[in-house]
Amino acid sequence: MKLTFKRVLGVVFSVALISTVAVTGPVNAATKTLLVEHVFQLTSTDPGRSFEQTGNMINRALYETLLTYKGGDASTQVPGLATKWKANANATRFTFTLNKNAKFADGTKVTSADVVFSLNRLKNIKGNPSSLMAGITVSAPNASTVVLTTEKPTPQVLSIVTSPSLGILNSKVAKANGATDAADASTTDKALEFLKTQSIGSGPYTLRSFNLTSEVVLQKNTKYWGADKPGYDRIVVRNVPVNVQRLNVIKGSSSIAADLSPDQAEGVGSRVNVVEGKASNVFFLYLSANDAFSPATAFTSNPKCVEAARYAINYNKIVRYAGTGAIQAPGIIPSFFSGALKQKDAIKQDTARAKAAFDACGIKDTPVEIGYWGDGGAVNGLNFGSLAALVDEDLRAVGFKTRLKGAPIAVSLPLYRENKEEMGLWLWGPDWPDSTNYTESFSPGTKVGLRMGWLEGSDPVIEDLRAKAGVETNNRKRATLFRKWQREMNKRSPLIPLVQPAAILVANKSVRGVSDHPIWKINLTEIK
Amino acid sequence: MKISKNKTAKIAKEAKPGNSNSIWRQPLAIVGVVTIGLWVVAAIFAPWIAPYDPLSQDADKFVTPSAKHWMGTDELNRDILSRVIYGARISLPYSLLLVVLSAAIGSIIGGISGYFGGKVDAVIMRITDMFFAFPAIVLAMAVAAALGPEIRNAVIAITIVAWPVYARLVRGLILNAKQNDYVTASALLGSSSSRTLLVDLRPNLSGPVFVLAALEVGNALLLLSGLSFLGLGAQPPAAEWGSMVSMGAVNFDRWWVGLFPGLAILTAVLAFNFIGDALRDALDPRTAKALRD
Numbered sequence: 001m002k003l004t005f006k007r008v009l010g011v012v013f014s015v016a017l018i019s020t021v022a023v024t025g026p027v028n029a030a031t032k033t034l035l036v037e038h039v040f041q042l043t044s045t046d047p048g049r050s051f052e053q054t055g056n057m058i059n060r061a062l063y064e065t066l067l068t069y070k071g072g073d074a075s076t077q078v079p080g081l082a083t084k085w086k087a088n089a090n091a092t093r094f095t096f097t098l099n100k101n102a103k104f105a106d107g108t109k110v111t112s113a114d115v116v117f118s119l120n121r122l123k124n125i126k127g128n129p130s131s132l133m134a135g136i137t138v139s140a141p142n143a144s145t146v147v148l149t150t151e152k153p154t155p156q157v158l159s160i161v162t163s164p165s166l167g168i169l170n171s172k173v174a175k176a177n178g179a180t181d182a183a184d185a186s187t188t189d190k191a192l193e194f195l196k197t198q199s200i201g202s203g204p205y206t207l208r209s210f211n212l213t214s215e216v217v218l219q220k221n222t223k224y225w226g227a228d229k230p231g232y233d234r235i236v237v238r239n240v241p242v243n244v245q246r247l248n249v250i251k252g253s254s255s256i257a258a259d260l261s262p263d264q265a266e267g268v269g270s271r272v273n274v275v276e277g278k279a280s281n282v283f284f285l286y287l288s289a290n291d292a293f294s295p296a297t298a299f300t301s302n303p304k305c306v307e308a309a310r311y312a313i314n315y316n317k318i319v320r321y322a323g324t325g326a327i328q329a330p331g332i333i334p335s336f337f338s339g340a341l342k343q344k345d346a347i348k349q350d351t352a353r354a355k356a357a358f359d360a361c362g363i364k365d366t367p368v369e370i371g372y373w374g375d376g377g378a379v380n381g382l383n384f385g386s387l388a389a390l391v392d393e394d395l396r397a398v399g400f401k402t403r404l405k406g407a408p409i410a411v412s413l414p415l416y417r418e419n420k421e422e423m424g425l426w427l428w429g430p431d432w433p434d435s436t437n438y439t440e441s442f443s444p445g446t447k448v449g450l451r452m453g454w455l456e457g458s459d460p461v462i463e464d465l466r467a468k469a470g471v472e473t474n475n476r477k478r479a480t481l482f483r484k485w486q487r488e489m490n491k492r493s494p495l496i497p498l499v500q501p502a503a504i505l506v507a508n509k510s511v512r513g514v515s516d517h518p519i520w521k522i523n524l525t526e527i528k
Numbered sequence: 529m530k531i532s533k534n535k536t537a538k539i540a541k542e543a544k545p546g547n548s549n550s551i552w553r554q555p556l557a558i559v560g561v562v563t564i565g566l567w568v569v570a571a572i573f574a575p576w577i578a579p580y581d582p583l584s585q586d587a588d589k590f591v592t593p594s595a596k597h598w599m600g601t602d603e604l605n606r607d608i609l610s611r612v613i614y615g616a617r618i619s620l621p622y623s624l625l626l627v628v629l630s631a632a633i634g635s636i637i638g639g640i641s642g643y644f645g646g647k648v649d650a651v652i653m654r655i656t657d658m659f660f661a662f663p664a665i666v667l668a669m670a671v672a673a674a675l676g677p678e679i680r681n682a683v684i685a686i687t688i689v690a691w692p693v694y695a696r697l698v699r700g701l702i703l704n705a706k707q708n709d710y711v712t713a714s715a716l717l718g719s720s721s722s723r724t725l726l727v728d729l730r731p732n733l734s735g736p737v738f739v740l741a742a743l744e745v746g747n748a749l750l751l752l753s754g755l756s757f758l759g760l761g762a763q764p765p766a767a768e769w770g771s772m773v774s775m776g777a778v779n780f781d782r783w784w785v786g787l788f789p790g791l792a793i794l795t796a797v798l799a800f801n802f803i804g805d806a807l808r809d810a811l812d813p814r815t816a817k818a819l820r821d
Contacts, residue, residue, distance in 0.1 A: 242778060243777055243778050243780050246780060247780070263590070263603070263779065264778075264779070264780075264781075266781070267781055317585065317605075320589060321589070321603065321604060374677050374759060374763060375673075375677055375758065375759030375760060376758070376759040376774060377759075378778070383603075383775075383778065385759070385763070385764040385771075386603060386604055386764065386775075388764055388765075389583075389585075389604055389764040389765035390585065390604060392764075392765060393583060393585055393765070404763050404764055404765070405763075406677060406759070406763050406764070407676055407677055408673055408677065408759075408760075411673075411676065
């Protein structure tokens with residue numbers, strides 16, 4: 001047969017058509033599928049590198065941790081891979097006994113060597129979540145015991161080990177595919193791409209496919225060792241805008257809409273269940289304390305300027321915008337954590353005080369920019385642009401010459417992280433469910449402290465309270481220290497907590513076991 | 529070839545502006561002019577016409593259209609009617625500005641391409657081909673995202689996307705016009721290239737470029753609103769029609785939030801298109817006849 005162009009073209013088209021039909025062929029009707037729609041905050045499904053909420057949600061189902069939480073609770077740890085655990089009196093040594101029945105999805109037994117490898121890899125890979133392992137050393141006296149030691153008292157270790165970033169990998173398979181826990185793992189670990197193609201954990205689900213921007217598909221781990229067997233054959237977590245989430249869940253074409261605001265959840269009808277809770281995110285405004293960054297920050301670094309902004313804001317209006325269930329954030333620590341301030345402690349708008357402080361600050365006609373996630377960015381249904389407009393009006397009312405400078409997240413987030421904003425409007429969600437996450441992140445010289453240009457040594461009182469809260473093991477005394485720390489922050493820090501929104505999950509009535517969690521939003525393994 | 533007297537008269541009549549094709553004899557054109565006129569009046573006299581400050585957040589949240597708030601209020605308690613009226617101050621002048629910019633840039637580049645021909649023409653035309661190969665909104669989004677979301681950058685982005693269509697048109701007109709004897713004569717008399725382009729050839733371009741520009745204002749307004757809808761144009765708290773529609777899309781059940789700014793875009797774009805069509809009929813009768821036939 002003569003090979004003409006038309007024939008070649010015909011063959012190519014036929015092959016393409018057959019492949020398309022093969023790939024998109026009918027799904028087995030008996031496959032029980034859960035479809036979760038969510039606005040993705042996702043970088044990978046490598047526990048050592050993933051630190052975002054969507055990553056936590058997915059990794060919570062793929063990898064298991066030593067301890068974990070049930071439902072929406074984030075205060076009482078329950079067994080995960082460890083059946084028993086104990087801490088010494090000054091909270092520097094934590095011993096975990098592994099469950100002897102625990103097995104990875106390929107049938108291999110979970111041993112202490114896997115735990116040591118996974119936690120050391122997380123520490124040495126120097127990814128975003130590596131800070132969780134700061135100051136923690138892991139060792140394995142025998143095959144079923146793991147010991148975590150810290151140099152100074154660190155009671156929050158029991159909370160930290162629940163983070164999906166501390167998920168345990170099958171070390172043998174990981175090593176065979178480029179993973180390493182060596183000290184130079186930040187440059188020598190090559191398992192990132194492999195871990196996007198398959199999971200190597202012991203969780204009730206395994207990774208079927210991964211697409212960073214559209215969807216992640218999980219499938220049932222048929223050999224799951226635990227008592228709580230997976231409820232679905234397949235779970236699809238899909239990246240969908242909020243308004244489409246709402247439409248889909250109402251008409252029944254998705255199982256759960258994860259990101260609706262209270263306003264959007266109104267009138268969703270009786271065919272769905274609405275699970276209401278408090279989000280763990282706290283939205284805040286800050287004024288840069290870096291006096292050398294720009295003409296405006298020469299003034300914003302002046303505490304009087306911060307005072308002017310703090311008392312200029314109409315917090316009630318922001319809470320009204322955030323909708324039913326939202327509350328003013330009296331401090332940066334969310335309401336359900338130890339040491340959270342009460343509503344009576346919250347700053348109230350005082351325009352006269354704000355105007356007096358504004359005059360004393362001297363910024364007058366110097367324009368000041370407010371950076372934020374600008375291309376329609378929204379979390380918990382709260383649009384950053386709308387929040388910025390609310391804050392802008394109040395600041396202008398006392399005399400600030402503010403200018404809103406929103407930008408896509410890829411542009412605005414680095415500016416915030418690199419301390420290149422004059423003022424910023426952002427949020428913080430906990431990395432681990434303990435108030436130390438806030439003292440260790442917002443004090444002078446810490447992660448967000450530095451983003452605000454607030455250097456170590458700037459405020460000895462606040463830094464002293466941070467140090468004391470970090471090593472205190474008595475729960476009551478810890479709570480008192482957290483409250484004191486926040487009150488001092490509300491007096492002198494560049495940080496102005498604004499609002500803790502409501503967290504709304506709207507689920508199809510056939511779906512059971514849905515609850516909102518501060519770290520992983522939805523525990524997919526509990527849904528039946 | 530002999531042309532009858534009647535036919536000559538008919539051609540002359542069709543070609544003469546102000547006769548049967550006069551813009552004022554077309555009802556749709558009048559609708560367009562009146563609509564744009566109303567929007568221009570709204571834009572100029574917004575502070576007197578708008579019942580409230582467009583940025584004021586003093587009303588209640590999501591009030592349905594009522595006697596107090598004819599178009600209701602939005603998620604930040606702002607009066608939508610006032611914001612729609614003030615929105616005309618952004619959408620109309622910026623759309624006109626970017627059409628003027630793209631027509632000017634495109635005409636200059638097209639003129640150079642057509643007049644000099646050869647390699648210059650080939651290079652410029654391949655560049656325009658590259659621009660035509662991308663959907664305009666996608667290219668504009670990429671440019672706007674790279675420059676940073678701001679209305680000024682959105683105008684730059686759309687100008688970058690919109691100039692090639694003018695370049696193509698002007699190049700064609702120049703190629704055609706430069707065959708004329710008077711152009712050759714001008715060159716023989718020692719005219720410089722710039723004089724030939726600006727004095728001898730330019731009069732051939734004004735009509736078609738003007739018609740195209742008039743037709744493109746609607747598109748420009750749509751692109752500008754589209755970028756703002758995507759968060760890449762006007763920034764909060766500015767009252768801009770595209771960004772207002774995007775808030776309507778988020779608050780789906782509150783139909784009034786997105787509907788009224790959407791209607792504002794619809795009426796303005798439609799009106800510009802009516803005017804553009806009428807201008808084409810009046811100034812470019814050959815194209816108009818070809819379209820009718």
